[in-house]
Amino acid sequence: MKNMIFESQGKQIDLTQITRLYPAATVDVQGELAQVSLEWANMEKKQVVPIHSYVLIFDIDPLGEVPNNRIELIYESEAELIEAMKEVAQYFE
8 A cells, every 4th residue: 555644844644544635825814814725816806805825725523513623834935835735746656
């Protein structure tokens, strides 16, 4: 069986335990940080919302339950996030 442990930013993530995996962006909304979908962050808005960071989110909890065991990897740029997504995708080929 293929090794399914993804290591990044000092964390070891067992990809066989992941129930959801998705990218997001952390935005600054009037001094408060909030996570939004990457698609939303990339849409052109009339009002510019500053992006604070990019995040790759790994949920381990069963679907429908509150994600108490979420693992988040934080990136400074969308390019870094995309590279990390490509690395993770290689485990599933």
